[in-house]
Amino acid sequence: MSDKEIGKRLKSIYRLLLEAYGPQHWWPGDTPFEVLVGAVLTQNTAWANVEKAIANLKHERVLTFSRMINIAPEKLALLIRPSGYFNIKTKRLRHLLLFIHSQYSGSLSTMFAADPAWLRQQLLEVNGIGPETADSILLYAGEKPFFVVDAYTKRIFSRQGLISGNADYRAIQDFFMENLSRDTRFYNEYHALIVRIGKEHCKKVRPLCNACPIRSRCRRRVQVSNT
DNA sequence: GACCAGGCACATC
DNA sequence: GATGTGCATGGT
Numbered sequence: 614m615s616d617k618e619i620g621k622r623l624k625s626i627y628r629l630l631l632e633a634y635g636p637q638h639w640w641p642g643d644t645p646f647e648v649l650v651g652a653v654l655t656q657n658t659a660w661a662n663v664e665k666a667i668a669n670l671k672h673e674r675v676l677t678f679s680r681m682i683n684i685a686p687e688k689l690a691l692l693i694r695p696s697g698y699f700n701i702k703t704k705r706l707r708h709l710l711l712f713i714h715s716q717y718s719g720s721l722s723t724m725f726a727a728d729p730a731w732l733r734q735q736l737l738e739v740n741g742i743g744p745e746t747a748d749s750i751l752l753y754a755g756e757k758p759f760f761v762v763d764a765y766t767k768r769i770f771s772r773q774g775l776i777s778g779n780a781d782y783r784a785i786q787d788f789f790m791e792n793l794s795r796d797t798r799f800y801n802e803y804h805a806l807i808v809r810i811g812k813e814h815c816k817k818v819r820p821l822c823n824a825c826p827i828r829s830r831c832r833r834r835v836q837v838s839n840t
Numbered sequence: 841g842a843c844c845a846g847g848c849a850c851a852t853c
Numbered sequence: 854g855a856t857g858t859g860c861a862t863g864g865t
Contacts, residue, residue: 652846656846657844657845657848657860658845658846658862659862659864660845661863662862663846666862694862697862697863698859699862700860701859701861702861705848741847741849745848749846761846804846805846808846811846812845816843817845818844844863844864844865847860848860849858849859849860850858850859851859852855852858853854853857
């Protein structure tokens with residue numbers, strides 16, 4: 614398949630998803646700081662559990678940079694407990710906050726004014742910030758055009774036959790970014806739609822059901838039993 | 841009760 | 854470099 618055909622295919626899938634589900638209005642957060650915190654809390658975690666943790670943080674009024682960096686780690690862990698992995702996530706949040714404090718004086722707007730590629734490298738050096746979390750922060754908190762790759766992206770697009778099943782993060786991200794124009798709004802919506810269809814149709818073991826908007830192109834099309 | 845969720849770091853081979 | 858494991862709560 615030529616590059617031109619791949620680009621058309623990716624845009625076609627995007628259109629199908631948008632027609633089926635409409636705009637997803639991501640990221641679900643009121644401020645860039647809330648988005649950044651949510652990006653850590655949602656690591657391998659259902660969003661509904663993250664919402665409970667965010668609600669706790671809001672109720673205790675610690676969802677700002679200066680408040681969160683100053684509260685006791687034990688208290689932070691207690692508040693984010695519903696999002697799971699609360700001890701490790703407390704450490705990861707603190708690593709991230711200390712990085713922003715030392716490098717950007719605790720200012721997200723200063724941080725996002727830095728060269729995006731350089732900032733991405735810096736974020737990846739923070740313990741607890743991997744490629745998906747870094748790209749989520751860059752795209753959804755900083756509005757920088759980085760395509761976010763997650764488990765659903767890999768599963769869905771390998772089933773579509775567009776990427777290899779053993780492609781790594783960078784290879785998959787390059788695949789999208791080399792075949793789609795670098796557009797923050799577009800990347801925002803595309804990833805959100807992938808998560809949406811992933812939750813409904815493309816879970817790890819569940820086969821696609823007949824209502825899947827891209828089923829006709831899916832290699833793993835399986836008849837669903839009556840359960 | 842098993843499986844899954846919008847990952848990541850680290851140990852081991 | 855690839856593979857396995859710990860981290861943990863809450864919904865289905």
